[in-house]
Amino acid sequence: MSANMLVHLMLWPPLIGFIINGILGSKLNKTFVQWIGCTGPLVSFIAAVLAYFSFKDQKTVVSFYQWINVPDLFEINFEFFLDNLSFVMLMIVTGVGTLIHAYSGGYMHDDEGFHRFFAYLNLFLFSMLLLILGSNLLILFAGWEGVGLCSFLLIGFWYKNTDYNAAARKAFIMNRIGDLGFLIAMILIAYQFQTLDIRVILDGAKQYPINEPFNVMITLFLFVGVCGKSAQVPLFTWLPDAMAGPTPVSALIHAATMVTAGIYLVARLSAMYTLTPITNQIIIGVGLITALIAAFTALKQNDIKKVLAYSTVSQLGYMVVALGVGAYTTAVFHVVTHAFFKALLFLAAGSVIHGLHGEQDISKMGGLKEKMKWTHLVFLIGTLAIIGCPPFAGFFSKDEILAAAYGHHIIIFILLSIASVCTAWYMLRLYFSCFHGQYRGDHHSWDHAHESPVIMLGPLFVLAILATIGGFFGLPEITHQTHLMHDFLSKSVQDTSHHPSHLFEIVLWLVTIIVLVSLFIITKKRYSNKSIEEYNGSDTGISNVFRNKFYLDEIYDLIIIKPVYSLGNWLKTTFEHQFVQGIMYLPSTVLSKAGTNLRALQSGNTGMYILAMILGLVIFCLMFIFKLV
């Protein structure tokens, strides 16, 4: 099949699914809605696999039509681009996407907005495909904003709840702050390079010297966009709140795909970022702070989804650090493994929540491995993968990031290792709190707790297998095997990071194993038999700061939202009313007084009088013209 055909087959099925379910969904029965909803992603996935076999290692451009034409600035085609980087992203988005669609069929089955849910998910997939396939930044941006929109719709899916609505709005607005950075960067690029076509930009960038100020500005503005979408400091606080959405949404959008769009963007433009070391320093700093803050916060959260959300933020911080040190393929590798194990963890958490009829508080869980054998198993696999236990997927990618960090500077390595230990701690805490020890909720909910249906477990098993073996796509150098992922990606992305020695690798492995085993023993002891009070007990000092998310929401509220809010109120009530209207009403007050007085003399209302006056003046002026000549 031609590339053109395959791109059509990838893009449109989800959009068609969205249109059918969006318009007719309320009249169709649920099975049909589910079939429509799942077929679109599946067709996309098959098309992506076919495209992979026909066009891998090539750069294929597929052009549909001209979208915008402003000469020398925005000559934009509706054009798509297939290369190895897009294939990797395509596999995750359509593959994991299809699994999560199937899972949603079980998870959302009793919801009255079933068709709406599938419509939004399909629209999300379409936008995400625009994002990863777009051959120029403007198409990419269309997808970028589109996924933000779907995220908004799905976070606020249960729209009767005003808190959820607020969370949805927060996500959209924080993303939009980032989008403004992206938009400005695009405009600057258009003026600098006279095009937005990614390949032409990257070729053009090579002509400039290192740290050329204009390019630094461009990369920094773009990175503002990355901070918004990929939840980096200071724009990350929307992601934990986004857990208000249904759990499949958290798995698909807020863990596996959308939030990694920022990583994809930087990897895509890596040739430009390698030329701006100043920006890279800032990127490393932001990534480190994000990874640490989120990891610390996760230590003290009691909501199962919040822990996973902060863990996502922290892992994104890892990826951003990898980007900053120039290990672009490593970052993408971590995107892949993270998509597997984080989607797995979220869906397993969803299975727990589903089985407990909506309970999300881990202080009311415990001992669930008896009731949910399969969920327990896959959750354990996900946990082992994320904490970097060999030979699960997370081990290889995380190890690579740490090695690259070490190659750059030892401080980065140390800080990332601290975050890594925290990750192991809070994930094991989560695992033991949920599945081991005694159940801490009431008897009624224990009796009703149940394992999830096959349609939900199926996708979990597939993801569990991927989370187990996913790491073998990227075997480290020391094994003398080819690093498949690195090899594959090197045809579109060039790494600039340094690899440390083999000795370092071996030491790192040994230390990792020792640390993990000891953490496993400590946390098992500590969290298997904790009472409900101990979870909710008040903390002092630094743990209180962690529990309250470093008070960041409160700080933003104090220094940004409240002042702007008050300014708005002041402008509306005081300034607009007294000042602007006062001055502007002056002529009308005077005239209307005059009008009222004249009305006593003449009959007819003021309006008519003014009208007559004006017409008179117009005529007078016209006569004046005649006299002029």
Add this chain to the structure above:
Amino acid sequence: MLSASLLFVLPLVFGLLCFFLKSRPAYYVSLIGSVSSLFYFIFLLINYTATQGTLFGWEFEWIAKMHINLHLALDGMTILPLFLSNLIGMISIFSAFAYQDKRNGSYFGLLLMSIACLNAFFMAQNPFTFYLFFELALIPIYFLVIQWGGPQAKKSVFTFFIYTVFGSFLLLAALIYFYSYIGINVANNWSDVYLNKIPEHLQYWFLIAFFIAFGIKSPVFPFHSWQANLYEQADKPTVILIAAVMSKMGIFGFLRFNLIVQQALQHWGTELIVLCLIGVIYGALIAWRQNHFSRLLAFSSLSHMGLIAAGTLTVNAIAMEGALFQCLAHGIAVAGLFLVADVVARKTGNEALDGSSGMAKVNPRLATYYFILVLASVGLPLTSGFVGELLLISALTKYQLGLGIIAGVSIILGAVYMLQCYQRMMFGAGVQDISKADLSLFEDYGFIILIILVFALGFFPIQWFQLAFYGVTQFGDYFMSH
């Protein structure tokens, strides 16, 4: 021989006919009038071939001693605004369907007459014709608001009138001076007008007059205080015309007259643009704090129009294309949003944002239409609102990076107030007494047409740009010459 004047005459004749009819027949006559005017425009567009100059002209000697003619014709600049005025005219009459028994023939007659005047205004080919219809378009609106508006309508329309008339006088004075300055030169086309070079010290005076006249009409900060009251008080079919089309008269004025004062703009441009951008932020912040839907839309319009006006003041070809496109896009979105306001106000009896809470459950179709219009209004890519804003912000960024960023902040604030407004009106737990009645046929049609256009402009902007582009290339030569 096709004549552009028919775009003025057609609605005018149907409008006059309406005055002699009872309400219901008058409604259908007005419907035919507006639809035929739109179709005639499309017919002209199909036959429109020029990439330079004017077509379908109609000239008539007006003031013989000064060689001033009434001159109506189509050129590149007029096409998108004319499409807007005819389209929105039709949408406005669609929306009046709900009022067909409550209004008499003169109401529909006046609606059509204002469409006629707006059409003529956009087709005006010299400053005096421009001025004539700039004024005339006001008169039907005046009567419409004063007779069928809300309880405070008199006061609000009075303020509006004083404002615009004040601006118009400055415009008239400037025009008289301009003509007396250029003396015996014939200036019955815009191209003739631009050929006359005005000394720089005079340009400043002209610029002040133009900025105030068109700034009031758009409106631009700080000349906006007539706006919110009028939008609140006028009845909805009228306010659709005012918000979607009349507000574009000011922008169109900037586009037509900026070339006369180009040198003055080089010196004062930044200050005036800053003024417009203050309005962008100011309008958005106040819109955020509004509790009344029509007033919110008024301040949101202030914000959007401020951005367009700021763009036009950069006197840059990209900004001009962006402005023409964005005028159309904003007109479509705001007309749709006022349609929503109309439906909601009739179903719930008020326009307080929380007054219709939970409506998405009861009226999912309305909620969907409304949401798409919100997206267009916040400028999401692939909807109508995006491309115009992109070009305007690009032009401002080129002018000065800081100004571009300030203008860009409007896309954040736009999302803040529009989404909050939407969620409060449509989402939430809900109130009890919302009429479950579905949308009427014409309301549905109105929404569907607008939404098709939202996506047509979003997915295929290039076709529309081609139309606007003729207008801008027309100016290309003058840019060079200055």
